[in-house]
Amino acid sequence: MDVEQLSCHDLFDKDIYYSVEMIKELIPFFDEVTYLIIYKQINAQFLDKDDIKNVNKEIDRHKKSYDCIMKRNLALFDASQNKTEDE
Helix, strand or coil, X not given: CCCCCCCHHHHCCCCCCXXXXXXXXXXXXXXXXHHHHHHHHHCCCCCCHHHHHHXXXXXXXXXXXXXXXXXXXXXXXXXXXXXXXXX
């Protein structure tokens, strides 16, 4: 069976501007970073350099926030594992 890979360009009309909210409605269940990356890719022709720079900053901010959350969760998990081993 052949499986054809789809890109975000196959799912969206290249002549239409899509907001992040529109993308979320069309393809649910992604995280905020993924939505912003898709937004930047499918709207490349509509965005100027400043817009792209702002989207990249927002992506970086979300990545850092996600990393902080994951580090905290991992630390809590490790602490709970150590506590159960000590008992």
